Amino acid sequence: MPEIQMPKLSDTMTEGTLVLWKKKKGEQVSTGDIIAEIETDKATMEWESPEDGVLTEIYVEEGGKVEVGQKIAFVGEKGEAAPAETKVPEAEKKPGPAAETAKPAETEQPGPAGEQQEETAPPQPEKQKSTQLDVPPVPRKAEAASASASSSKEARVKASPLARRLAAENGLQISQVKGSGPEGRVTETDIRAAMKSQSAAVPSPSPSKPAPTGAKPVEGARIHLTGMRKVIAERLVASKGPVPHFYLNIEIDAGPLMMARAELKSAGEGSDTAKITVNDFVLKAAVQAAVKVPKANASFDEDAIVQYSDVNLAIAVALEEGLVTPVIQGAQNKSLREISEAVKDLANRARNKRMKPEEFEGGTFTVSNLGSYGIDNFSAIINPPQGFILSVGAITKKAVVDDCDSVAVGQRMSIGMSCDHRVIDGALGAEYLKEFRHLLENPSLLLI
Amino acid sequence: MSGEMREITYRQALNEALAEELERDPNVFLMGEEVAQYNGAYKVSQGLLDRFGAKRIIDTPISENGFAGLGVGAAMVGLRPIVEFMTFSFSLVAFDQVVNNAPNMLTMSGGQFNIPITFRGPNGPAHQLGATHSHATECLYANFPGLKICTPATPRDAKGLLKTSIRDNNPVLVLESELLYSSKGMIEPADQELLIPLGQAEVKREGSDVTIICYAQTVPLALAAAETLEEEEISAEVLDIRSIKPLDHAAIFQSVSKTHRVVIAEQDRPYCGIGAEICFRIQNEIFDELDAPIARVSQEDVPMPYNERLEKAVLPSAKKIVAAVERVCHA
Numbered sequence: 001m002p003e004i005q006m007p008k009l010s011d012t013m014t015e016g017t018l019v020l021w022k023k024k025k026g027e028q029v030s031t032g033d034i035i036a037e038i039e040t041d042k043a044t045m046e047w048e049s050p051e052d053g054v055l056t057e058i059y060v061e062e063g064g065k066v067e068v069g070q071k072i073a074f075v076g077e078k079g080e081a082a083p084a085e086t087k088v089p090e091a092e093k094k095p096g097p098a099a100e101t102a103k104p105a106e107t108e109q110p111g112p113a114g115e116q117q118e119e120t121a122p123p124q125p126e127k128q129k130s131t132q133l134d135v136p137p138v139p140r141k142a143e144a145a146s147a148s149a150s151s152s153k154e155a156r157v158k159a160s161p162l163a164r165r166l167a168a169e170n171g172l173q174i175s176q177v178k179g180s181g182p183e184g185r186v187t188e189t190d191i192r193a194a195m196k197s198q199s200a201a202v203p204s205p206s207p208s209k210p211a212p213t214g215a216k217p218v219e220g221a222r223i224h225l226t227g228m229r230k231v232i233a234e235r236l237v238a239s240k241g242p243v244p245h246f247y248l249n250i251e252i253d254a255g256p257l258m259m260a261r262a263e264l265k266s267a268g269e270g271s272d273t274a275k276i277t278v279n280d281f282v283l284k285a286a287v288q289a290a291v292k293v294p295k296a297n298a299s300f301d302e303d304a305i306v307q308y309s310d311v312n313l314a315i316a317v318a319l320e321e322g323l324v325t326p327v328i329q330g331a332q333n334k335s336l337r338e339i340s341e342a343v344k345d346l347a348n349r350a351r352n353k354r355m356k357p358e359e360f361e362g363g364t365f366t367v368s369n370l371g372s373y374g375i376d377n378f379s380a381i382i383n384p385p386q387g388f389i390l391s392v393g394a395i396t397k398k399a400v401v402d403d404c405d406s407v408a409v410g411q412r413m414s415i416g417m418s419c420d421h422r423v424i425d426g427a428l429g430a431e432y433l434k435e436f437r438h439l440l441e442n443p444s445l446l447l448i
Numbered sequence: 449m450s451g452e453m454r455e456i457t458y459r460q461a462l463n464e465a466l467a468e469e470l471e472r473d474p475n476v477f478l479m480g481e482e483v484a485q486y487n488g489a490y491k492v493s494q495g496l497l498d499r500f501g502a503k504r505i506i507d508t509p510i511s512e513n514g515f516a517g518l519g520v521g522a523a524m525v526g527l528r529p530i531v532e533f534m535t536f537s538f539s540l541v542a543f544d545q546v547v548n549n550a551p552n553m554l555t556m557s558g559g560q561f562n563i564p565i566t567f568r569g570p571n572g573p574a575h576q577l578g579a580t581h582s583h584a585t586e587c588l589y590a591n592f593p594g595l596k597i598c599t600p601a602t603p604r605d606a607k608g609l610l611k612t613s614i615r616d617n618n619p620v621l622v623l624e625s626e627l628l629y630s631s632k633g634m635i636e637p638a639d640q641e642l643l644i645p646l647g648q649a650e651v652k653r654e655g656s657d658v659t660i661i662c663y664a665q666t667v668p669l670a671l672a673a674a675e676t677l678e679e680e681e682i683s684a685e686v687l688d689i690r691s692i693k694p695l696d697h698a699a700i701f702q703s704v705s706k707t708h709r710v711v712i713a714e715q716d717r718p719y720c721g722i723g724a725e726i727c728f729r730i731q732n733e734i735f736d737e738l739d740a741p742i743a744r745v746s747q748e749d750v751p752m753p754y755n756e757r758l759e760k761a762v763l764p765s766a767k768k769i770v771a772a773v774e775r776v777c778h779a
Binding site: 160161162163164165180181182187188 | 736
């Protein structure tokens, strides 16, 4: 048939974006002519027409994203019209719960995607035998929708029977769930995670996560995810839970910092400058570095990376029964002294449980300091949806090689940065830490 | 009547069951090699000759096919024989009586003759008994319609299941275990009637992540494995099926519907073993509950080596069960 479909341009490609039509509707095309540019999960590629004829109908507009095998255009004889009813509205292309109506419930054959699947879809039993237990009969409707995704034998999704059942019961398309089991098998855990992220994403009328009023950080920019960025996100999520962590570590020369702190303490005897702690410097440096490297002050939100214009600093405060992370809102506008005061206030009120819920909300990243517990270095877990967390260790005396290549006693502080790889790549994390180190090793910069 | 639970051995529990049923019904008698004068090769029939006399506690020659047949005949005329095999490896020379005469008589006589016989004795590998004396015969006998089979793993189950078996009007095999005879467990007071129905599994340990289905010798292995797994934060449910036939499907399906993952730990060999049958039934009936392929731990498919280390390598173990669980939990 001169109906042409989204081609499979790479082994892992399951859907493609039609970036650009090189031919217009009604133009003559011949086999080998470049008719469109298609973005796969890996790259944007030029695509040649598989047919000779007239580009009679275009089903997918530029920017439209469809699954491999979905019809995208019709190449006919001159004067031949495309079948009128074949235009598939965008909404139906991603079979969700709504697609259940597309096919009568009693059949398990694939839904709207056409006859080719009927031949290649694996045979399915007519109906499930009842068991001796009170296991309720499984609704089969949604499975029809999920079956339509497998347009060829290679595309068959590996999934456990339980995962298939749960997906069917909850209207999830199993081919869109990333499997974490052996050989990428989709298991119960994956479906539950997908259900969770779906329910978190769907009911909210606003484009991002629901957040209490006032506490939500202001979005500075929303960067559309490219195919590559999406693949990076999917792969990394599959490798480690919902948030793919990676870890960076640096050691900071804490000598100048200790000196600055000592000066403030002795010179400011009796005044509140004496109360500025090492941790206050660390927090101020973390905030300043985020201002300098705004790309790191961001979080992942399903289809976009959200950069925040405010630096809302969350601080980990240990309590007897656990841990809370109160937030210093708009920390980029606060001086070292103001940060110091805010931290003391928040930590005190957190310990006395006199905090308002919104004071825990909207953090753009977290600093966790276990230095006072004698921890040299550690790697904290990211507080979602934040993009990273800093793990601050104790300042210890160490034998260090100084500028004159001789061994001397130095003071060192270990800093760990756990990053959400969907948001922050190694180079970006390194850039942030470089700025952070520069500020903390030159603490007078933090006093400006 | 209800008193304190007490701790006794598996051997003692079987002895109590025999004595109580001999006491209760004059048609019950015990027959086998060294059951009388010697008080039993494993001392299960300790004191029974003194108590019930030589007419009801009968030493036989080394002739399994003969005395098993004698038992079937006695059952036909209304007695309730208990035939002890010194080991079920020896029952193989009486195979025809056990699988042909005992279970088929009722149907072939058009319902005229019930065969209320109990075949009992140790079954399965023990310790360095060699290839010919280490057979786990449950999968052989389970293939014959008309036979019931139970495999007690604890003193309580041993007593309750043996008593029920003796009272059953059909041939029942009580497959004991040499390795368990000295094991101890809690049980109701001696004066309290204890009957455990055939075909009723028991959850020996509750869990939520994986079901370990086991019986007889593999029950303690599964419990040990569950302990280890707990340290890995895998919560294993240990389900002792207790009877091979009839099989408690409902209990199996219920547990698997909760955990969605299964490891079957069996003491027989893998090929056509008990686990193969259970595995088939699970996937056939509750396919949509499974979140991972079913794993089996059994003996290796070789004649049992005499060498101690090789024997250990062939037998199922807690370690092998842990590994299988980790596999199905993708840990």
